[in-house]
Amino acid sequence: MPLSREKIAATAIRLADEHGLDGLSLRKIAKELGVGPMRLYDYVINKSELLDLMVDVVYARIAEVGQRSGWRDTVLAIAHATRDAALDHEWFSDVLGGRPHLGPHALAVGEATAAALSAAPGVRDIDDLQRAVGALNAFIVGSVRREVTERRTARATGTDEAAFQASLGPYLTRMLKTGRYPTVARLVIDGAHLNAEETFNHNLTTILDGITSRPAT
Amino acid sequence: MPLSREKIAATAIRLADEHGLDGLSLRKIAKELGVGPMRLYDYVINKSELLDLMVDVVYARIAEVGQRSGWRDTVLAIAHATRDAALDHEWFSDVLGGRPHLGPHALAVGEATAAALSAAPGVRDIDDLQRAVGALNAFIVGSVRREVTERRTARATGTDEAAFQASLGPYLTRMLKTGRYPTVARLVIDGAHLNAEETFNHNLTTILDGITSRPAT
DNA sequence: TATTGGTGGATACACCGTACGGTAGCGGGC
DNA sequence: GCCCGCTACCGTACGGTGTATCCACCAATA
Incomplete structure (x- = not known):
């Protein structure tokens, strides 16, 4: 070997x-x-090149989802595959958007999403396509990073309320008790029960709807 | 001193x-x-804590934009201030979304955006607000990271066509010449002239429109 | 004056990425 | 058959990192 x-x-x-x-x-x-x-x-050559190699291996897994019947199904499949890959390999989210992804499999994923989006209604020319790809990728990168970060802090502090109160609680609750962040406080207290995948899905369709329903300029 | x-x-x-x-x-x-x-x-305590300190200093600058007249103007101002800050301090984009931002100024920015979004049409309850904040922040994080990354590679390879051809060209053009990535090739060749700020603005309004025009569930 | 507490500094440790020199095995030319 | 050159492999070494620990000094107090 x-x-x-x-x-x-x-x-x-x-x-x-x-x-x-x-x-x-x-x-x-x-x-x-x-x-x-x-x-x-x-x-x-480098540790950096090794990192690129690792990244492209992950992209290979993402590229496996292939093409679905409609453009929207394809985009959804790629987005979810990316999210799944990042949840399996959390370090992947640390690199997402932080360096150009030019490996063959990364290009394949980019090609698949771009091709799918080019068939979406509301995407008329190359400029539209470039913007649409940019918006979609930005959302995926940001969402995945956010979710992984949350998962990490949850793991570090412990999921249950007690451990949370013990670690971040003293500082965060004191901050929220100041009354300077009422909306954030409401979000933290009342809004912790949302399912991550559902939220991802929901926002994803929101973005896609926003892209497709854009009025002609 | x-x-x-x-x-x-x-x-x-x-x-x-x-x-x-x-x-x-x-x-x-x-x-x-x-x-x-x-x-x-x-x-x-740590280098990590020092990083948190640095991050919150940047958030202080972002928080300075304060409140605008309407919710949409406020959101736009915060988003642009974040982008400007990241372009001034490129390391900021490396950290965006990668760790919880809990400094006082970061919380202030979060409060301002959440408060503004809670006044947007289509945001009816806390769950809507949580999703809207998530979508908006995800987009900002992803967009800014992408733009900084592009700027870095452009700086590393040299802006002009010749230097680009010399550094990334051999590999990338060979890849695109394979014909396996036609859409990406079209994007790279035809679509490089778009202004970054305009694109950011455009996609931002697309996202906001998507959020506000969501049908009642 | 003797002691004590705190403040600034130097040293030390474990680890990192990687540049460099050397060695052993092997295929090909005479 | 013999020797040479080349390639693949390897260990050591250097400059750097974050951080723990110990030490010297100096001011203020008993």
Whole structure:
């Protein structure tokens, strides 16, 4: 089993899944592979390139959803696949939008979404398409990042009310008790029960409706 | 001039503006302040806490836009202030959405946007408000990240066509020449002339229209 | 004057990415 | 058959990071 870019990327992904991107180091990857650290540089230029490799592996999984019947179903499938991938590989959300995704599978995903959106009503020319792709991707990136961040803090503080009160509570409740943030307070207190996937879905359709129902300029 | 959290955060922001977040280290900050590295730990627990401090300083600038006459003007002002701040402090976009923003000024910005959105038509109850805030913030985070990333790669590769062809060109043009990404190719070739701020504005109004014009469920 | 408390500094540790020099094995030319 | 050159592999080393710990000094108090 002679070592390869794929094998390196695979173990790197596994380690990143377990210990996060900060806990990922070339030395640990090498040790996990039973190899000296410098061996990796025969297959990869940088840690940065290794990261690009990992990212494109994830995009390969996203690209697997393929094409659905209608443009809207395709977009929905890609968006949900992206979200699922980010929830499986939380480090993926740390990189989302932070560097250009130019791997072959990333391009394939981009092509699929762009092709789907170009068939949407309200998308008339290339400028419309560029804006639509931008809006959709921005929403996906932002949503996924937000959800992963929330999940992390929930895991760090503990899900239950008691642990929350113990960790963030003292500061946050004191802040909210000042009365300077009444709307935020209402959101925190009353609005914590919404399902994440439903919210994602809801906002996604809102965005798509906004794109398609745009009046002619 | 005895050193303080504010002074530390200010020089940290300056260094991060110049050399990026990766080029920021406690040792450099300390050296810039003419102080041993460990002195900083008398004012800050972690590098993480220092980052939170820096982030909240930026949010203070964003919060300065205050309240406009209508809910829509307020939201637009906050969104643009966020974008401007991220373009001034590109490291800010690296952190956007990646950690909970709980500083007092961040909460103030959150309160202002939530309050404004709660007055928007189509936002009837707390659940609507939560979703609307989520959609808007997701879009802002994603858009700003994308724009900063593009600006960075443009700066790295050089703006002009020749340098671009020399750096990313060989790989990207070869990829696009395969014919597997026709829509992306069209976007890259034909659609590079759009103004970033206009696009941001356009998509922002699209999102807001989508939120306000949602049918009653 | 002796003691104590706090303040600033230096040193040290574990870890990181990666540049560099060396070595062992192997295929090809004479 | 012998030797050479080349390639694949590897260990060591350097400069940097965040941070814990200990130490020296100095002011104020008993």
